Amino acid sequence: MEKENMAVFPSIEGKVAAVTGAGSGIGRATAILLAKNGTALFLMSRDEEKLKETQKTCESYGVKCFYKSTDVTDPNAVKESFAECIKIFGRVDILCNVAGGSTGRKFTFDMTGDEFDEVYKLNLKNVFLCCKEVLPGMKERNYGKIVNVSSLIGRAAGDNTNIAYSSLKAGIDQFSKYLAREVGKYGICVNSVSPGYVEASRRITELWAKTQNMQEIFDRLSIKRPGTAMEVANAIVFLASDEAAYITGEVLDVNGGAVMA
Numbered sequence: 063m064e065k066e067n068m069a070v071f072p073s074i075e076g077k078v079a080a081v082t083g084a085g086s087g088i089g090r091a092t093a094i095l096l097a098k099n100g101t102a103l104f105l106m107s108r109d110e111e112k113l114k115e116t117q118k119t120c121e122s123y124g125v126k127c128f129y130k131s132t133d134v135t136d137p138n139a140v141k142e143s144f145a146e147c148i149k150i151f152g153r154v155d156i157l158c159n160v161a162g163g164s165t166g167r168k169f170t171f172d173m174t175g176d177e178f179d180e181v182y183k184l185n186l187k188n189v190f191l192c193c194k195e196v197l198p199g200m201k202e203r204n205y206g207k208i209v210n211v212s213s214l215i216g217r218a219a220g221d222n223t224n225i226a227y228s229s230l231k232a233g234i235d236q237f238s239k240y241l242a243r244e245v246g247k248y249g250i251c252v253n254s255v256s257p258g259y260v261e262a263s264r265r266i267t268e269l270w271a272k273t274q275n276m277q278e279i280f281d282r283l284s285i286k287r288p289g290t291a292m293e294v295a296n297a298i299v300f301l302a303s304d305e306a307a308y309i310t311g312e313v314l315d316v317n318g319g320a321v322m323a
């Protein structure tokens with residue numbers, strides 16, 4: 063990861079960012095890129111060992127970095143973690159909602175309501191819960207950046223996941239637009255980054271190994287390879303910076319030209 067192109071955004075030096083899903087993949091890359099740009103960090107996901115690893119890398123850039131193991135589907139856990147973050151830093155300037163994931167391929171006929179609810183809690187409700195914790199402070203300070211991670215599969219139908227993940231990721235994009243409209247007058251920008259196929263972590267690589275047609279999928283992209291976690295992080299951190307000060311309610315595709323609309 064360290065050899066990859068890591069973008070420079072001078073405006074975020076000295077800011078405070080909370081990142082969910084920071085233990086691996088795109089969330090980890092986002093945290094590291096924020097750290098490299100001088101942003102103090104509060105990291106959340108469930109696996110403490112992975113959080114510790116991300117923390118170590120972030121601290122190597124000389125920034126303050128704390129973490130708390132947090133299940134973002136649990137409203138009380140979310141509340142407690144943001145309370146701790148605000149106790150430590152006094153504020154959150156940037157929120158990157160990266161935690162999420164697909165439960166894999168399942169036909170709609172076979173999916174239960176409970177399974178749908180699980181995907182909902184992880185991929186859309188968690189974004190709402192985390193935003194609720196930072197919005198009052200951002201409004202008070204008339205400053206805030208929220209970046210939500212959606213998915214290509216929320217913009218185009220596919221064969222390798224399920225209706226809950228697809229429709230809820232689409233929901234994140236509309237969530238970003240609706241919230242952007244509501245809070246723009248308080249100096250808060252809200253955007254989505256919509257990744258395509260990203261070789262982000264071991265979990266994703268293992269998932270793809272079980273999928274027979276991945277190479278065919280890559281061959282159909284305009285850029286004929288999967289993306290990297292840092293390529294997505296570059297887009298996330300751009301939208302979290304003042305270099306993107308006049309961009310809000312936007313969905314930024316990072317998908318190798320899979321969908322152009």
Ligand SMILES: NC(=O)c1ccc[n+]([C@@H]2O[C@H](COP(=O)([O-])OP(=O)(O)OC[C@H]3O[C@@H](n4cnc5c(N)ncnc54)[C@H](OP(=O)(O)O)[C@@H]3O)[C@@H](O)[C@H]2O)c1
Pocket residue numbers: 082083084085086087088089106107108109110112132133134135160161162163164184211212213214215256257258259260261262263264265266
């Ligand atoms: N990779 C892709 O091709 C791709 C494409 C489109 C969109 N995305 C989106 O990008 C985001 C990051 O995914 P990734 O590719 O980086 O995969 P990943 O490596 O699996 O990252 C997912 C992160 O979310 C965390 N997480 C999962 N469930 C959680 C929970 N209940 N509470 C708190 N944290 C939780 C995981 O950590 P713990 O398990 O330790 O909690 C992990 O850090 C997701 O929202 C995903 O939907 C990925």
